[in-house]
Amino acid sequence: MPELPEAETIVRGLRRSVVGERIRRVETPHPDVLRTSPRSFGARVRGRRIEGVGRRGKNVLLRLEGGRIIAVNLGMTGALLPFLRPPRGPGSPTHPAVVFRFDSGAVLVFDDQRRFGTVEALDAAQWEERHTRMGPEPLEEDFTAEALHRALRRSVSPIRSWLLDQRRIAGVGNIYASEALHLAGIHPARRARTVTAGEARLLREAIRDVLQAAIDFGGTTIRDYRNADGQAGEYGRRLHVYGREDEPCMACGAGIRRTVISNRSAYFCPSCQPRRGGARRR
DNA sequence: AGTGTATCCTGCAGGC
């Protein structure tokens, strides 16, 4: 579910609420989201203070004193919900998987209905290895059109699949892949290597514009996503193609289509995003 | 190096 803009929105909220808190105790009602035993996870984080909150791709990172990192992948339905007091009754998390209790009495809950998410306590070296395997951050300056074009030229995979591969580019998921390809006028099934240098420039700008705009609106809530304040994101109303099958394209009025690529839906405008380049008419 | 398929889970919408 959450992609880069949703993770970024959560990070900004958590900076206000959990930085400086010291972990007293960890409860794991659903230990399957840890990659280790609850015992060893607890031992690695207990007594540590949270010194900072960061993001890499779709991952939320809690930096602990001493150098360890709690890396949270939100999966499809994960949320990180901070509370000043242990939550009770209406409004408390519905599917708590991991609960951090702090010395101050405050609480951080990793809530995840489907439990595709993960919560891991990594040493600096383990995180570094993970980090190295991931592609560039699309909002950073080193994500250039030239580098994107060079990388695309090496791949015969459909451009939509290419964008979802975290080893190639970090943070893009199914919603923003469709949105960025629409903005750039590129059909989602085109092979990556057929994207021209000019299209790569458009795509680079489209990815950045879409992600930044989504951050500005607090992310997209389709159903479950909530930020660290428990609120929904407002970018859903701004989506041009995702989830809009048969509705008119906001740019040209043609009917938006849904297709399936690698078993996942891709939405596009058949007029703005022709299957083959050079066939555009107006 | 790709794809399709299955898997991990729960819940919701729509058809009947």
Next chain:
DNA sequence: TGCCTGCAGGATACAC
């Protein structure tokens, strides 16, 4: 109302 199917923002393993 209930039952069934398909679908969902992610990621990985497998056979081919």
